[in-house]
Amino acid sequence: MTKIVILTGAGISAESGMGTFRDEGGLWAQMRIEDVATPEGFARDPALVHDFYNKRRAAAARALPNAAHEALARLQREWPGEVVIVTQNVDALHEKGGATGVIHMHGELARALCALCGNRWDAPEVMVVGERCPQCGGPTARPDVVWFGEMPYRMDEIYTHLAEATVFASIGTSGQVYPAAAFVMEAAEAGAHTVELNLEPSAVVSDFAETRFGKATEVVPAWVE
């Protein structure tokens, strides 16, 4: 039985025009992480955080999938039921490229979350401060994304997939954010062949059995073929 588990990060969407976080000129060079990607930052200045995510939501709505997203969707079609895509990305480019069942461990720009009751719903194009939850009525709507200090989504499911993986591929992620950066170790311990596909070596490159460096639109289709 083959089971291919794929972890993707901002690098896979870079050539679709979505900014990465830690590359030169990336999002964290423009904004302070603690201001826009922590619950404390949102409590301090919700307008700033909404503005950051509103702009990225608009950019994501315009963005088109690239050859790497499309290659992974093709892989899923060629191995029905055996390819799981776990993404740290909050855009919908895997789905736009034809992938199914994508696990968005860091949430989705297109969704809203109630900080009070946990309800989740489709976000409007532009979220504003004090927007009300359609379930509990609290003025507590926020972007449905996972900030530092919060638990990423669907972790039990992800660890089950990693324990069953025969191949684990990490694509376009710097390996600096946990728990995602430790998935390679989980998969390797389960006996999977591990491969990193990235522009440059990640912080956890030494944990991989195989590496392929280059642009996602080149190395991912080549790896899939």
Ligand code: BJW
């Ligand atoms: C290309 C390319 C091209 C460029 N082609 N490649 C140790 C263990 C566990 C946790 C911690 C720990 N130490 C600290 C923590 C806590 C913390 C953490 O990791 N901190 C680190 C900074 C040290 N983690 C958390 O708080 C997480 N929660 C948590 O740990 O809960 C407890 C828990 C414990 C144990 C198990 C389970 C849970 C939550 C982390 C939330 C991260 N949130 C963000 C924002 C999400 C919303 C948004 O999008 O705004 O997620 S931060 C940001 O970083 C975003 C990304 O998903 C994430 C990863 O970034 P990514 O994708 O790797 O992007 P970059 O920019 O870093 O890298 C891009 C890469 O692409 C580069 O390598 C380029 O070379 C490459 N590239 N162009 C191919 N064309």
